[in-house]
Amino acid sequence: MHRPPTAEAEIAEELAVVRPGLLPRYAAKLPGARAAVLTRLWRALAYEPLPWLAGREPGAHGLTLRLADGRSLRGPHADPYATSAYVTAVRLDGERYDDPARLMTALGVPHAAGFAAELAGSAASLALSRAGADHPKEWPVGFPHAGGRAQDWEWEQRVVDGHPFHPNCRSRPGFSVADQLAYGPEHRPVVGLGTVAVPAADCLLSGDWPDELRAADDLLVPVHPWQAAHVLGRPYDAWRPARPLMSLRTLALPGGPHVKTALSARLTSSVRDISVSSVRSAAPLSDFAEDLAARTGGLLHVTRTLGAVSAHSPDLAALLRESPEVYAAPGEHVLPVAALATTSLPGSPSWLAAFARLALTVGLLLLEAGVALEAHGQNLLVILSADGTPLRLVYRDLADIRISPARLARHGITPPGLAARMVTDDPTALRRKLFGSLVAGALAGTAGSGPALAAALADVLPGLPRTPDLAALREGPLPTKALTLMRLSPGGTGDVWTTLPHPCAARFPVTG
Incomplete structure (x- = not known):
């Protein structure tokens, strides 16, 4: 299965014209950007009330999602509060997917094509955003002007x-x-x-x-x-x-x-x-x-x-x-x-x-x-x-x-x-x-x-x-917006909600 004509290639082509010096860093950031978006998508698959999921089965080595059409999707245990990109790949009926857009295309659920295009754009734009950023995490943070205090926009x-x-x-x-x-x-x-x-x-x-x-x-x-x-x-x-x-x-x-x-x-x-x-x-x-x-x-x-x-x-x-x-x-x-x-x-x-x-x-x-x-x-x-x-x-x-x-x-x-x-x-x-x-x-x-x-x-x-x-x-469990379900329900209006396990009562995987 081929990746959709990707936003990744389109951004690379445009970047070669408007900022060619950023191309090497952009290319280097793509794998991490895909993993970051895939991690967010896996959180949704693990916790949102998606109508085409028939069941979720945690096991010793990860989480298995049963699709209503009989297929199985396997990945790591999901920490709904993790911000690190710990999901680098999942397997749909044994085939490995490390690209969130390609995975959504393969799932083939209602409105998947449009959402896959959004995921492709999100990962490619995230790589572009990361290509020009390099912020050390020390505190206090130094800023290049008197006193080291940041202006609001910084x-x-x-x-x-x-x-x-x-x-x-x-x-x-x-x-x-x-x-x-x-x-x-x-x-x-x-x-x-x-x-x-x-x-x-x-x-x-x-x-x-x-x-x-x-x-x-x-x-x-x-x-x-x-x-x-x-x-x-x-x-x-x-x-x-x-x-x-x-x-x-x-x-x-x-x-x-x-x-x-x-x-x-x-x-x-x-x-x-x-x-x-x-x-x-x-x-x-x-x-x-x-x-x-x-x-x-x-x-x-x-x-x-x-x-x-x-x-x-x-x-x-x-x-x-x-x-x-x-x-x-x-x-x-x-x-x-x-x-x-x-x-x-x-x-x-x-x-x-x-x-x-x-x-x-x-x-x-x-x-x-x-x-x-x-x-x-x-x-x-x-x-x-x-x-x-x-x-x-x-x-x-x-x-x-x-x-x-x-x-x-x-x-x-x-x-x-x-x-x-x-x-x-x-x-x-x-x-x-x-x-x-x-x-x-x-x-x-x-x-x-x-x-x-x-x-x-x-x-x-x-x-x-x-x-x-x-x-x-x-x-109680914690409420959160079902962000992926909302994107896969283009005819809906207003917020759709789901719940996450309460942090103090849940067991979480080691995400590195």
Whole structure:
């Protein structure tokens, strides 16, 4: 069986034209990138409710999956919290597969062809991302300017591999090699943002809009150059240089705020846009979150949305948000949780426990009050002392939190007007949002393995305030999004969930 006409070869051909010096490193990174994506895919096969799997049989030497058509797929025991690429190959009816796209093609399940193409693109783009990255993991991390303290975008750009558990961790359909090098944060580019003038009367504005983004009766909407070229199809005026952050469509202005732009491309699994409803609710939601954070006794800050504008279209909209750096005192570092894995800090069990204690204290406190944060490694940031001690948290991007009016009312809190999708009193939905993002996401990605996560939770959970939410976290399996099933269900809408064995009750393989 032949590999699909691969994104690997296509990227190599483009790279030979636009950055030939990177070709040898790209080729060298391909095997590891395939293994990284295959490991993420194996996690999904081992734990997600895929309808074409008839059974899972753990044995002395690994895990066997029984397909509904009678075939067998064999691989290692699966650690759902491991971030190392420990799955280098699996066997489908005896045939060895080390390429996730080739495996998905061979499985031949509904919608496999499209997903296989995404997996091929993810592995090839991951190899490209790794080709230009070389970040030592020491702490403190040295940066090439006075004091060695990183600017906000420098921490963001150390995160090379993307989502730690999604097989589409680096899937960027529609982006050429030149686009990835020009706009991918891991390639450390400077992006020239532009503006498009829209009559103020035709715009929805929330919060304040700065004078530099006004012209007579027009509002100037910041636009990403990729969006202008591929979606808007219209010229734009040059505005300011900026550095892309982890989300790619959000960029840091020098000495100024972060700009979240509309970028209608499929990144990981979703087409990211800025909805009209999110612009409408931006200012009141920001004020609400600021008041809520004050109830944590200084353990949490929420970045304020300074202004949001939409030309009544998700394709032409932007938000201005303050940088998390404003909450760091001299000598402190503020970095997204996803960047912690690029340092040596998580290797210390005591440090990992201290971080888990801080994150769970804040997350459970807000959940009890009525707000479930989507506290994954991109939205959640941590402020560290000079020696790396976790001090406080910063949260950004309120678009996907969940709010319980009933819980808020019990605490005398009045919520702002919100989109219906953000409001629920269902404890399962609230716990899925927080535990799926924070425990099965941010903490697991930082710990890097089931045993390390189990040790941290065993240390921390007994000392947390006892609430019904904590009891659910301690006793039940952990919720997580069924990311692969969602990609194999193109007609579905909304999140699909599954559960993972609780780290403190599971046995994990040695993953190296």
